[in-house]
Amino acid sequence: MADRDFKAALYGEFSRIGAALASERRLEMLDVLAQAPRYVDAIAAETGLSVANASQHLQVLKDARLVASERHGTRVRYRLADEAVLRLWLALRDVGASRLQEVAALARSRNLGEFGGDATTLDELRRLHAAGEVVVLDVRPREEFEYAHLDGALSMPVDEIAERLDELPRDRPIVAYCRGVYCTFAEEAVSLLRAHGFQVSRTEDGWAEWLGGQRLTRPRATPRRRGAAASAP
Amino acid sequence: MADRDFKAALYGEFSRIGAALASERRLEMLDVLAQAPRYVDAIAAETGLSVANASQHLQVLKDARLVASERHGTRVRYRLADEAVLRLWLALRDVGASRLQEVAALARSRNLGEFGGDATTLDELRRLHAAGEVVVLDVRPREEFEYAHLDGALSMPVDEIAERLDELPRDRPIVAYCRGVYCTFAEEAVSLLRAHGFQVSRTEDGWAEWLGGQRLTRPRATPRRRGAAASAP
């Protein structure tokens, strides 16, 4: 009957999206692209794939309309297609977190997911920052900060922190954030800075969650040019 | 390095969920289970699969922790594992709706998705119902109504409407709802009832969306016994 055909076609279309989510590599790509658009070679490098292989995975994501691409001269830059894709990825992650004890075990082994008392939420962070009571530190890679970041955050990628300690205040608390709940950058930053005597904590969520929750004012649509790290609050 | 291992394991776990979503059949099963728990044979019948095949798909969903099962004597009943699963399915559907023009074309061909002016939202519906201004009609199959429904709704499965016209009021508007935005039951009910001169419209969303949006008071956790259709408001 026509109703069965209609349903079959509908679920068939949706399953193309599901199929695109069925690969570990492609999920990692989505996670990477959730932070900032990237060129193919950067995606390949970040995920440890050959360029040809990465390109093929990107075609799959593109066919499913999960990512979009733009050509810039000889290069091609990929980005998440829209915010609905980010919400889909977060929803998948939530199911994983609530259901797969394996994920829970992994998260615990890295000190993620369940926090001590010093994790800070976005709302709390906004209030503290507005009052000038804390310095907000974005410890993601520079290009991700440049693409978008929290207003007033100071960019200090986690592997530069050790050399740039003198840029950080010792008289005010520092709050570090990174990509999201499964990202370890902020945790690393906290360890390092505490060892040097700074007052520092990290946020509970990260960039991906804030973006997916739509509670965020996106700092800037057009990427800033390099070296334009925002000043401390 | 350990960081790479950690990430690989993490994405590996998440991709098990993605893999479970990669099949048209399994998505249809999730959609069916979003309305009410069901026994294996009912799922097989509703999706047009052999019982053995349906069972195998259900094992895949179970391994991914998307569904859970309970044994009742010689039968086994499956249900969505939790609300996070429903939100995942809705998120996937949203991406499909916003991104795949094929889905849009299908939806248009069935008069769904984009509405005329007479679709009613849940909030509006609650207000009208509380004021006694409308009759709310649940046109889903009886077992789905019995599992859970909007408070005060009258159950009249779409294939029973023609024989039960005398149970419906002619002096008040009727608002029909069904499974969700891709379900055609409410649309069919509206056509039929209009042809018989009733004042009738349908809701924009359906059961799945209300449940996923968590804006709903779930009528009852334990299924009611058959024949216990609620009275009209």
Next chain:
DNA sequence: GCGTATGTCAAGAAATCGCTTGAATAGTTG
């Protein structure tokens, strides 16, 4: 117990997927 109903498991064929390799294309630069 023994038969029956309901689900699950196992094995095999056909189709699909993922990775590698090597070639082809598009755009840029000299």
Next chain:
DNA sequence: CAACTATTCAAGCGATTTCTTGACATACGC
């Protein structure tokens, strides 16, 4: 226009997935 870079395409293989068939398991009624 030739050389170069970044990316995509195509072919081939091994691994995985899906469906079918038929056997097996579990709980119930007699």
